[in-house]
Amino acid sequence: MVCATTFENVTVIATESLSKRFPRVTALDRLSLDIGPGVTGLVGANGAGKSTLIKILLGLSPATEGTAAVLGLDVATSGGAIREQVGYMPEHDALPPDVSATEFVVHMARMSGLPPTAARERTADTLRHVGLYEERYRPIGGYSTGMKQRVKLAQALVHDPKLVLLDEPTNGLDPVGRDEMLGLIRRVYTDFGISVLVTSHLLGELERTCDHVVVVDGGKLLRSSSTSDFTQTTATLAVEVTDSDAHPDGTRALREALTAAGATLHARGEDGLPGAGHILLVEATGEETYDLVRDTVAGLGIGLVRMEQRRHRIAEVFRAGTGTDAHAASDAEAAREPFAAVQQKGGGRDGV
Numbered sequence: 001m002v003c004a005t006t007f008e009n010v011t012v013i014a015t016e017s018l019s020k021r022f023p024r025v026t027a028l029d030r031l032s033l034d035i036g037p038g039v040t041g042l043v044g045a046n047g048a049g050k051s052t053l054i055k056i057l058l059g060l061s062p063a064t065e066g067t068a069a070v071l072g073l074d075v076a077t078s079g080g081a082i083r084e085q086v087g088y089m090p091e092h093d094a095l096p097p098d099v100s101a102t103e104f105v106v107h108m109a110r111m112s113g114l115p116p117t118a119a120r121e122r123t124a125d126t127l128r129h130v131g132l133y134e135e136r137y138r139p140i141g142g143y144s145t146g147m148k149q150r151v152k153l154a155q156a157l158v159h160d161p162k163l164v165l166l167d168e169p170t171n172g173l174d175p176v177g178r179d180e181m182l183g184l185i186r187r188v189y190t191d192f193g194i195s196v197l198v199t200s201h202l203l204g205e206l207e208r209t210c211d212h213v214v215v216v217d218g219g220k221l222l223r224s225s226s227t228s229d230f231t232q233t234t235a236t237l238a239v240e241v242t243d244s245d246a247h248p249d250g251t252r253a254l255r256e257a258l259t260a261a262g263a264t265l266h267a268r269g270e271d272g273l274p275g276a277g278h279i280l281l282v283e284a285t286g287e288e289t290y291d292l293v294r295d296t297v298a299g300l301g302i303g304l305v306r307m308e309q310r311r312h313r314i315a316e317v318f319r320a321g322t323g324t325d326a327h328a329a330s331d332a333e334a335a336r337e338p339f340a341a342v343q344q345k346g347g348g349r350d351g352v
C-alpha cells in the first residue's frame with residue numbers, strides 16, 4: 001500500500017500547451033494542466049476531449065503539439081513505463097463474456113507483470129474491494145452494467161498502480177449504483193493512496209467525490225481549481241423546521257417571525273433550487289443570525305430540523321456566469337447545454 005502523503009506536493013499529471021488535432025476536429029486545444037495527488041475530476045460535455053486526453057496521458061495516442069508528463073514521465077517517450085504505474089478504466093466495454101471476473105482480472109494482472117501467485121492474491125483483494133467477491137466465478141457475460149463497471153475498475157487497480165485514469169466509470173449506472181461507484185473511487189485514494197483522474201459529464205457527481213475539478217470545453221481548459229473553491233461557503237443559512245399544531249406551516253411562521261425581527265430572507269426558490277420551498281435561506285450577518293434563528297424557532301415551539309451554512313453547487317457557479325457566456329445561460333438554454341444534467345439531477349435538497 002502506498003501512503004497518501006508520499007505524493008504530497010508532487011505533480012502527478014502535467015500538460016503544457018497540449019493539442020490534438022484530427023483532420024476534421026481539434027480535440028484538445030493548447031491545454032495546460034497541473035494536477036497533484038488526490039481525486040481529480042475531469043468534466044466536460046460529450047466531445048470535450050476527455051478520452052482523447054486520457055489516451056495521450058497513457059502514451060497510446062501521440063499529441064499533435066505540446067508536452068505531457070505522468071508521474072514525471074514523458075508520454076511521448078515513456079508510454080510503457082507509464083502504463084506499468086498507471087491503471088486505466090476505459091470508457092467502453094471490452095470485456096470477454098465467457099470468462100469469469102477472476103480469470104479476467106488475473107489475466108490483466110499477469111499482463112501487467114505480476115507473477116502468478118501475486119496476480120491471484122491481488123485479484124481476490126481487488127474483487128473484494130469493488131464488491132464482486134461473491135460473484136467472482138460467474139462468467140462476465142451474465143453481469144449487470146454495474147457489475148461490469150466494477151470489473152473494469154478492478155482490472156485498473158489490480159497491479160497496485162500509483163494513479164488510475166477512470167473514463168466515465170458511472171456511465172449506465174442507476175443513482176444507487178452511481179453513489180456506490182463514487183464511494184469506491186473515493187476510497188481508492190483514501191484507503192490505498194492511489195491518485196485518481198475520473199471523467200464525467202456530470203459536474204454534480206464529481207463535486208462530492210473530487211478534491212480538484214478540471215473543466216474542459218471544446219478541448220480548451222475552462223477552469224481548474226479545488227472543489228472547495230468551486231463551492232465556497234456563502235453567507236447564507238439554510239434552515240429547515242417542522243410544523244406544529246399551533247403552526248401547521250412552520251416554515252411560513254418562521255419566515256414571518258424572522259422578517260419581523262429584521263432578518264433578510266431570500267425568496268423561495270429565488271436561486272432556482274428545487275425543493276427550496278421547504279427551506280428558508282437566511283442571510284447571515286454573523287453569529288447573531290444563528291442565535292436569532294434558534295431563539296425564534298424555540299419561541300414558536302416548532303422543531304429545528306437543520307441549520308447550516310449553504311454551499312454553492314458547481315453548476316450554480318457556471319450558471320452565475322463565471323464560466324464562458326455559454327454557461328451563463330438561462331434555464332431554458334441550460335437545459336440544452338451539457339452541464340444541465342447536474343441541475344436536473346440535483347432534484348431535492350442535497351444541493352443546499
Ligand SMILES: Nc1ncnc2c1ncn2[C@@H]1O[C@H](COP(=O)(O)OP(=O)(O)OP(=O)(O)O)[C@@H](O)[C@H]1O
Nearest residue numbers: 022025027044045046047048049050051052053201
Ligand atoms: N480517432 C479519432 N478520429 C477523429 N476524431 C476523433 C477521434 N477521437 C476523437 N475524435 C474527436 O475528438 C473530439 C473529442 O473526443 P473525445 O472522445 O476525446 O471526447 P470526450 O470528452 O471523451 O467525449 P464523451 O463524453 O462523449 O466520451 C470529438 O469531436 C471526437 O469526435
Ligand SMILES: [Mg+2]
Nearest residue numbers: 050051052091
Ligand atoms: Mg470520452
